Amino acid sequence: MGHNHKHDEPPSDTVLRVKTLESLLVEKGLIDPKTLDAIVDRYENRVGPQNGKAVVAKAWSDPDYLSRLREDGTKAIAELGFSGAGGEEIVVVENTNKVHNVVVCTLCSCYPWPVLGLPPVWYKSAPYRSRVVREPRKVLEEFGTHIPKETEVRVWDSTAEMRYLVIPRRPEGTEGWSEEDLQKLVTRDSMIGVTEAKRPGEEEAA
Amino acid sequence: MDGVHDMGGMHGMGPVNPEDESDPVFHAEWEKRVFAINNAIGPLKIRSIDESRHARERMKPALYLSSSYYQIWLDGLERILSEKGILTVEELAREARPEPITLSTGSKMAPDQVDAFLDKGGYFLREEGKAARFKVGDLVRGRNIHPPGHTRLPSYARGKQGEIVADYGLHVFADSNAHGSEDPQHLYSVRFSSTELWGADGTEGDYIYIDLWDDHLEAIS
16 A cells, blocks of 8 residues: 555556656757666766665774765765765764664655665655654664664654665674775665674675 | 644555566656646746646546546646746637747757756755754654645645754745745755654654744644
8 A cells, every 4th residue: 555566567657657757858949768768878877876885884894984974975875876866965873782763754755865866665655655764673673673672762854855765784794804895785675774794604695 | 734644643545556677658648738837837937846746736526536646736827827928718618729838938948958957857955044943853743734736745744743853945836836935944954753743553663754844843842
C-alpha cells in the first residue's frame, strides 16, 4: 500500500502521459532528449552510494578529513568531487556508541544526491515517512537493526535544503584496513542510518 | 497546506518494505524520463524547487496515496507547467496541436552541460534578509499555523517546544518561495524530544531534529 510499488507494471496511461510530456517539451524547444539520456546516465552510473562510501571510508581513516567534515560537510565532501543538485548543503552526523542517527524527509523525498544518488523506493514511501519520526526504533528493527536502550536515537527530518549524511560507526576489527577495503563495509542503508556498516567478513565481493 | 504529503507521525501506512541495495535506480523506463525532465528544465527557470514541491502536494489526496513517487512527480510537472503557461491541458490530452511558447525562459540544458549544471546545483543561501530572532540554545515553539499554501513546517511540530541547536544562516524561505517571493530568513536546526512530540508514545532520550525557518517559530517566554 502507499507508494511502496516496486516492480508493478505501471498503468499504460502513465507511460503515455510521460511520452506526451516529453514530446511536447521537445517540440516547444525546451528540452533535448539527449540531455535526458545524459541525466539518467549520471544517476544510474556515476552519482550513487559509491560516492558516500568514499566519504565515509576517508572519514574513518583520516582524522584531519573527519574534522573538516565536521566543520563544513559540504566543503569537505566537495574535496572528493561530489557536489551540487539535491545536496547543495550537506551536514554529516556521526554514529557513536551513544548516538544513532537516521535520516528521513517526511514532507517529500529530500535525500543527499551527490553522495547517495537517488533514494530507494522505501525511503520515499508513506510507511517510512510517517513512521520513522514517531517510532524509529521499531522501524530500525524491521531493517534488522537493534538499538540498545541506552543509545540515543536522533532522527533528522530534511524539511529544508540541508541534507544529512550518516557516518556509521567504524566496525571493530578493521584496524589498518585501506580506504578501499573499508568502503566495502559501507552500505547505502548505513549512510541513511537504518542499518549499521557491515562487519569484516560480511562485505560483498567487489 | 495540511495535506496527505505531510506524513510525519501518521498511522496506518503499513510496514516499510526495504529494498536490496542492488536494486536498480529506476524501476521503469518512464521513471527515467520523468526524473530527467524534472532536472533538465531547471535552467529554463520556469519554476522554483519550492513551486515544484507545492505542485506535487496539490495532487488529489487519494491519488497521492496510491501513486508511486515518480507518478507524483509526473502529476506535479504537468500541473506546474500548465499553470506557468508552458503547455495546456488540451496539449497534454493530445486534443490540440502544440503551440510555440510565448514566455521567455532561461536557456535549454545541452547534453554536454548536464554535469556542470548538476554539479553546481541551486543556491539557497542569501546575503541579506530578516534579522535572526533566535540563537543557538533558545527554546522555541513551532507556531500553530495552517497556511493553505506551501509550508515546510510539518504538522507534527506545530505547538511543540524545541531547542535551537544550529543556525544555518539566511536561506530562501520555502513557504514564500513557493508563491513567488524569496523572503530570506534564518534557517535553524531545531531539536524536539520524542516525548514532547508524541507524549507517552515517545521514547525518553530520543530526539527529532527538524530544519525550520524563523517564521515557523515563536519564542517561549
